[in-house]
Amino acid sequence: MDDCAAVIAMLNHTWFGADLSPQTQERLARLGEIQDFETDEVILHEGDDANEMGILLSGRLALRTLVPERGPITILSVEPGDIFGWSAVLADTQAQSTVVATESSQALVIDGAKLRAALKEDHALAASLYPRVLKAVARRLRATRLQLLDLFAR
Amino acid sequence: MIASPALSQAAAARQWFLAREDLGALVEAIRDSGRRIIGPTVREGAIVYDEIHSAADLPAGWRDEQSAGRYRLEHATDQRVFGYTVGPTSWKRFTFPPNLTIASARRANAFGFEQPAPDVPPVAFLGVRACEIAALAIQDRVFLGGQFTDEDFRVRRSAALIVAVQCTTSSSTCFCTSMGTGPEVRGGHDIVLTEIDEGFVIQAGSPDGAAIVAKLPKRPPSHAEAGAAIDHVEAARVQMGEPLPMTGIGERLKLQLDHPRWAQVAERCVECGNCTMACPTCFCTSFIERSDLDGKSSTTERQWDSCFDVAFATVAGGDFRARPRDRYRQWLTHKFSTWWDQFDSSGCVGCGRCITWCPVRIDVREELAAIAPPIAPVIRPVAVEPVAASPGAYSIARLASVRAETEDTTTLTLTDLDPAFLSGRPGQFVMVALPAFPAVPISISRFRANAIDLTIRAVGPTSTALGNLHPGAKVGLRGPLGTFWPMEEAYGRHAVVVAGGVGLSPLHGLVDALAANCDRFESVSLFYGSRTPQDQLFREDLAAWTACKALDVAVTVDRAGPEWKGRVGVVTTLFDMISWDCSKVTAFVVGPERMMQASVQGLISKGVPADRIYVSMERHMECGIGLCGHCQMGGRFVCKDGPVFRLNDLGDTFNREGI
Numbered sequence: 001m002d003d004c005a006a007v008i009a010m011l012n013h014t015w016f017g018a019d020l021s022p023q024t025q026e027r028l029a030r031l032g033e034i035q036d037f038e039t040d041e042v043i044l045h046e047g048d049d050a051n052e053m054g055i056l057l058s059g060r061l062a063l064r065t066l067v068p069e070r071g072p073i074t075i076l077s078v079e080p081g082d083i084f085g086w087s088a089v090l091a092d093t094q095a096q097s098t099v100v101a102t103e104s105s106q107a108l109v110i111d112g113a114k115l116r117a118a119l120k121e122d123h124a125l126a127a128s129l130y131p132r133v134l135k136a137v138a139r140r141l142r143a144t145r146l147q148l149l150d151l152f153a154r
Numbered sequence: 155m156i157a158s159p160a161l162s163q164a165a166a167a168r169q170w171f172l173a174r175e176d177l178g179a180l181v182e183a184i185r186d187s188g189r190r191i192i193g194p195t196v197r198e199g200a201i202v203y204d205e206i207h208s209a210a211d212l213p214a215g216w217r218d219e220q221s222a223g224r225y226r227l228e229h230a231t232d233q234r235v236f237g238y239t240v241g242p243t244s245w246k247r248f249t250f251p252p253n254l255t256i257a258s259a260r261r262a263n264a265f266g267f268e269q270p271a272p273d274v275p276p277v278a279f280l281g282v283r284a285c286e287i288a289a290l291a292i293q294d295r296v297f298l299g300g301q302f303t304d305e306d307f308r309v310r311r312s313a314a315l316i317v318a319v320q321c322t323t324s325s326s327t328c329f330c331t332s333m334g335t336g337p338e339v340r341g342g343h344d345i346v347l348t349e350i351d352e353g354f355v356i357q358a359g360s361p362d363g364a365a366i367v368a369k370l371p372k373r374p375p376s377h378a379e380a381g382a383a384i385d386h387v388e389a390a391r392v393q394m395g396e397p398l399p400m401t402g403i404g405e406r407l408k409l410q411l412d413h414p415r416w417a418q419v420a421e422r423c424v425e426c427g428n429c430t431m432a433c434p435t436c437f438c439t440s441f442i443e444r445s446d447l448d449g450k451s452s453t454t455e456r457q458w459d460s461c462f463d464v465a466f467a468t469v470a471g472g473d474f475r476a477r478p479r480d481r482y483r484q485w486l487t488h489k490f491s492t493w494w495d496q497f498d499s500s501g502c503v504g505c506g507r508c509i510t511w512c513p514v515r516i517d518v519r520e521e522l523a524a525i526a527p528p529i530a531p532v533i534r535p536v537a538v539e540p541v542a543a544s545p546g547a548y549s550i551a552r553l554a555s556v557r558a559e560t561e562d563t564t565t566l567t568l569t570d571l572d573p574a575f576l577s578g579r580p581g582q583f584v585m586v587a588l589p590a591f592p593a594v595p596i597s598i599s600r601f602r603a604n605a606i607d608l609t610i611r612a613v614g615p616t617s618t619a620l621g622n623l624h625p626g627a628k629v630g631l632r633g634p635l636g637t638f639w640p641m642e643e644a645y646g647r648h649a650v651v652v653a654g655g656v657g658l659s660p661l662h663g664l665v666d667a668l669a670a671n672c673d674r675f676e677s678v679s680l681f682y683g684s685r686t687p688q689d690q691l692f693r694e695d696l697a698a699w700t701a702c703k704a705l706d707v708a709v710t711v712d713r714a715g716p717e718w719k720g721r722v723g724v725v726t727t728l729f730d731m732i733s734w735d736c737s738k739v740t741a742f743v744v745g746p747e748r749m750m751q752a753s754v755q756g757l758i759s760k761g762v763p764a765d766r767i768y769v770s771m772e773r774h775m776e777c778g779i780g781l782c783g784h785c786q787m788g789g790r791f792v793c794k795d796g797p798v799f800r801l802n803d804l805g806d807t808f809n810r811e812g813i
Binding site: 015060062072073074075077079100147150 | 685710712713714715716718719720721722723724726727730748752
């Protein structure tokens with residue numbers, strides 16, 4: 001099995017990549033590269049230019065935001081199958097939070113500029129990727145709304 | 155003989171005693187009736203059924219040692235003729251031969267097909283055991299009980315006189331008592347023998363049998379001899395131990411067609427087909443055409459075949475049962491389940507041949523227990539009568555220990571209790587009082603041998619005072635009160651417990667009960683969310699539950715500092731982990747009301763039926779018995795009709811503001 005086939009096999013185990021067409025899976029696999037992260041390794045810094053989007057294949061990442069006088073607070077963990085750095089889909093945006101590996105992790109990381117260029121010229125890729133990114137963002141929004149509600153408030 | 159209603163009359167025939175040295179007279183009397191005798195004889199280290207010319211051919215002084223994959227003959231210390239159980243051959247070899255020419259055809263001269271008329275001289279089967287009579291009766295139903303019948307079988311079966319022998323010993327592979335076929339002979343015989351120390355107690359079961367018995371040098375058995383015959387058969391029954399729980403096995407197997415054990419047993423099975431060849435009821439065959447070299451005439455032979463054969467279910471387009479697991483499942487489910495649908499009986503008589511003659515020691519009893527274990531009866535508990543039910547009348551308990559759970563939550567272990575509290579059910583609560591403080595409702599978080607735990611969050615004067623107590627202090631209790639978690643509703647399903655914050659407290663006892671009964675559920679999962687890692691209750695128990703193989707535990711927090719390496723996100727994000735068929739989920743949910751609403755919504759959107767979701771509601775309670783009116787919720791009092799409710803029963807009061 002070549003590298004591309006191995007990446008596709010891993011994508012097939014994620015909700016994000018499982019139902020993509022074989023062509024789109026291959027395109028994604030060739031656009032990105034597999035990266036391994038050590039525990040506590042910082043992958044993206046909050047406020048930095050959003051240059052990369054990743055699909056987490058294994059491990060766990062924390063999305064952290066810095067709260068004055070309280071330090072970094074983890075607001076969400078990213079579990080295998082979910083994405084991080086989705087801001088990279090849009091040009092000239094900044095990372096919304098710091099992404100840190102809380103355990104040894106592996107992800108398919110795609111360069112933002114390459115991804116945007118591919119989405120512009122490959123309509124099939126765009127048609128299948130945008131709804132998934134939107135779904136991921138919607139999940140975040142829903143979770144954030146529930147967090148705002150503070151479910152454990154009495 | 156083929157079983158008939160005349161048996162009941164024959165069964166009442168008189169008993170006689172036949173001395174061991176006169177067994178030859180029985181053989182002679184049978185032969186004199188014009189019958190060939192087939193019976194047990196020693197050949198190649200086993201007791202097989204073959205032609206018997208005299209009593210000397212019978213295996214006197216032998217016993218057998220059988221277990222899974224093992225058969226050994228040994229010299230016995232006595233001269234019993236039937237002191238062993240069943241061997242590798244069964245009587246179907248003589249009523250349903252392994253190879254049989256069923257037709258011939260020719261092209262030359264007159265084109266045509268011919269069926270030979272069965273020509274079977276009278277025969278006697280000597281030494282037929284109870285399970286084997288049951289097997290013959292099963293094949294009677296297969297070959298003679300339907301619209302189309304097997305004429306060859308009918309002739310061979312009708313030609314056979316059945317001289318039965320009641321078993322006075324059993325092998326470790328025998329389980330006739332489980333299948334209801336032995337060890338005593340209950341019919342289907344012409345003569346029945348029971349071997350005792352001095353000889354045989356003998357009884358005719360039909361007119362043909364009575365004619366033979368009449369010719370024997372016999373005498374009435376003594377009281378002791380007749381009693382010994384009964385005792386010896388009973389001893390064989392006792393030797394087999396408790397019968398296997400076979401009730402509902404057909405339906406139990408039908409529910410387990412996707413059980414992982416099919417693949418596991420197929421890993422061991424070498425598909426030799428020994429079990430089907432040795433089985434006295436298996437009846438599958440294939441037809442073989444044999445042609446002359448010039449192609450002008452041919453014969454059709456019917457041969458025993460086996461559903462384990464790779465080609466057995468093959469058609470031009472492929473094999474319907476391509477995998478070994480499919481073939482093993484076919485065999486086992488046919489024997490114990492679908493046989494009932496087709497022939498109104500089990501296909502197994504409990505003779506144990508398939509166990510003894512399996513070269514890899516697959517024991518059908520173990521497989522049945524693993525794949526389709528008995529479904530224990532569902533006993534729905536009823537709530538114990540509470541003590542000190544009326545407000546103001548308290549039962550005194552002593553505080554044995556105090557444990558801080560979080561900054562504001564404490565678990566009290568109470569002992570010296572009225573036994574009623576120990577008989578409470580997970581989900582129920584008690585009213586707890588201290589002098590000078592208003593009583594408060596607290597869920598029982600854990601049932602111990604002689605104590606209960608109450609987990610209390612300090613939110614008011616009473617709960618704060620309770621949290622500040624020291625061991626030895628006394629408290630007043632009323633209860634146990636309210637409804638409890640209907641754990642039994644989740645039997646056979648995926649039990650999912652969803653807890654938020656202190657909501658784990660009324661669920662703790664349920665999680666303990668689910669873990670203790672885990673084999674009654676498809677799976678047991680606990681999803682627990684809290685605001686921060688510091689707000690988690692029962693951390694030691696969570697660690698133990700996480701380590702427990704019977705439970706799937708997932709924990710998340712709404713937010714955390716960098717020291718927390720676990721999941722962060724609201725509890726509903728854990729539902730992403732559910733990979734089961736959600737229509738088979740029964741969920742138990744407790745937490746703050748907003749968390750329960752979000753959880754219920756999440757579960758329903760995943761496909762969990764609303765009538766399979768149970769919630770525990772919180773309302774202001776003062777009396778705890780439905781008399782003060784504080785806890786009214788729609789048409790219900792939460793203290794008396796709850797706190798545990800089926801979601802559907804709450805209707806739209808569950809999600810409505812201001813109720």
